Amino acid sequence: MTLTDYLYYIILPILAFSVLLIVYRFIKGPSIADKIIALDVLITTGIGIIGVYSIIHGRSTFLDTAMILALIAFLSTVAFSYYLEKRNRKK
């Protein structure tokens, strides 16, 4: 079994299963904070999937997309928590 086969048939299905678990929490999540955490972890898992994908296809250019996703995940979490904190503040 080559490295590509191992990544394609074992690693990627496990990562996809964990994405499914995270999406379940994203849909169910009792409070809105749970949904934001699930979104953050979803993008973090997406960075890992992009890394595995770039090994399978042998193209290191995919890592640029992962870098931008890391930036966007941080910015979205900060913006969401900032406005959630502002929402309930009376004065």
Added chain:
Amino acid sequence: MSSIIIVILITLGTLFVLLSAIGLVRMPDTYMRISVNTKAATLGVGLILVGTAVFFNDLSTTSRALVIILFVFLTAPVSAHLIGRASYFMGVKLWKGSVMDDLRGKYQRNSHVLKSEIDDTPQNNIDHTRNEDDIVK
């Protein structure tokens, strides 16, 4: 030889990501979910990116992977702290099995000021151990 290292690194990273996803579903409390995901998912993604850097064995790819790792490791605690603070102010309840809450009664509900001890106006403080009905929405 390098493919064995890559397999070990990526398998460990995938296991950590899977464990963080299971923890996200199974943990009973919002704060515990934040705690699980900050550590496990960050470590898993870091290991996967180190495996990517070992596979390409190239200066530009290695520096790119290191930049992503550095950025994720720097920003994960900050975002976890921010969302935990916001969910504490929003009134997300602690799990009923939690044994203590160090911030109980010390945050002011409207001004969000942190005091070092419980003052004499308890109706203005955030207290997650009281009943749902007492909290003025």
